[in-house]
Amino acid sequence: xxxxxxxTLRNDVTADDHVLGAADAPVTLVEYGDYQxxxxxxxxxxxxAVRKKLGAKLRFVFRxxxxxxxxxxxxxAAEAAESVSAQAGADAYWAMHDAIYKHQQxxxxxxxxxHLTRYxxxxxxxxxxxxxxxxxxTFEARVRAxxxxxxxxxxxxxxxxxxxxxxxxxxxxxxEVLTAALEAAVGN
Numbered sequence: 001x002x003x004x005x006x007x008t009l010r011n012d013v014t015a016d017d018h019v020l021g022a023a024d025a026p027v028t029l030v031e032y033g034d035y036q037x038x039x040x041x042x043x044x045x046x047x048x049a050v051r052k053k054l055g056a057k058l059r060f061v062f063r064x065x066x067x068x069x070x071x072x073x074x075x076x077a078a079e080a081a082e083s084v085s086a087q088a089g090a091d092a093y094w095a096m097h098d099a100i101y102k103h104q105q106x107x108x109x110x111x112x113x114x115h116l117t118r119y120x121x122x123x124x125x126x127x128x129x130x131x132x133x134x135x136x137x138t139f140e141a142r143v144r145a146x147x148x149x150x151x152x153x154x155x156x157x158x159x160x161x162x163x164x165x166x167x168x169x170x171x172x173x174x175x176e177v178l179t180a181a182l183e184a185a186v187g188n
Contacts, residue, residue: 012165013028013030013059013061016142016145017061017062017063018061018062018063018085018090018093018094018097019059019060019061019090020051020059020060020061020094021051021056021058021059021060022056022059023059025056025057025058025059026057026185026186027054027057027058027059027163027164027182027185027186028058028059028060028061028162028163028164028165029047029050029058029059029060029061029161029162029163029182030060030061030062030063030161030162031043031047031060031061031062031063031159031160031161032063032064032065032146032150032153032155032158032159032160032161033062033063033064033065033158033159034064034065034066034067034071034074034078034158034159035066035071035073035074035077035078035081035100035101035104035111036066036067036071036072036073036074036077036104036111037067037071037074037158037159038104038105039158039159040101040158040159041101041104041105042173043159043172043173044098044101046172046173046175046178047060049175050175050178050179050182053175053179054179054182054183054186057182057186058182062097063146063149063150064078064081064082064142064143064146064147065146065147065150065155065158065160066078066143066147067157067158073111073112074111075140075143076111076112076113076116076134077100077111077116078139078143078146079133079134079137079138079139079140079142079143080096080100080113080116080117080119080120080130080133080134081093081096081097081100082133082139082142082143083120083125083129083130083133083134083138083139084096084120084123084124084125084130086133086139087125087126087129087130088123088124088125091124092123092124092125093123095122095123095124096119096120096123096125099119099122099123100116100119103115103119113131113134116130116134117130117131153167154167159172161178163181163182163185164185168181
């Protein structure tokens with residue numbers, strides 16, 4: 001079954017992006033995600049499985065697309081991840097990214113500032129700096145830049161995936177469908 005791929009990503013991967021995998025990987029999967037979105041929570045282990053399956057053939061990029069009106073903690077979760085990245089680097093960012101999704105469904109307050117700073121500590125960042133950054137909205141503009149880039153690319157919900165710059169509208173919830181679309185892109 002061939003997946004539907006349509007639409008075009010309007011911005012290339014840049015140094016500002018959060019990237020796993022080599023720049024010369026034959027296929028790039030970009031996800032616009034919301035840390036409080038239950039669909040993104042479901043997509044997270046699928047993306048992990050696809051990354052394992054494709055290995056060095058895949059470069060994965062995550063961009064923030066917090067739907068703050070329906071997910072009130074999504075913006076701070078994204079800002080906290082950006083704070084961790086700024087102070088502790090890429091490995092810490094990905095540890096924070098994974099921790100947020102791991103704990104998203106733990107409780108109604110799993111993504112409040114107190115929890116976010118705990119996840120930041122476990123990711124290797126100073127929780128006091130993360131809280132200070134949240135209070136000052138230090139990374140709000142960074143998160144909004146991702147969001148605006150998503151809007152320009154036609155993103156209107158989360159998760160939204162792009163494969164080699166083209167929007168993927170297939171069934172991302174089935175590992176085999178997403179994997180097949182990515183493997184087809186490797187061959188192109």
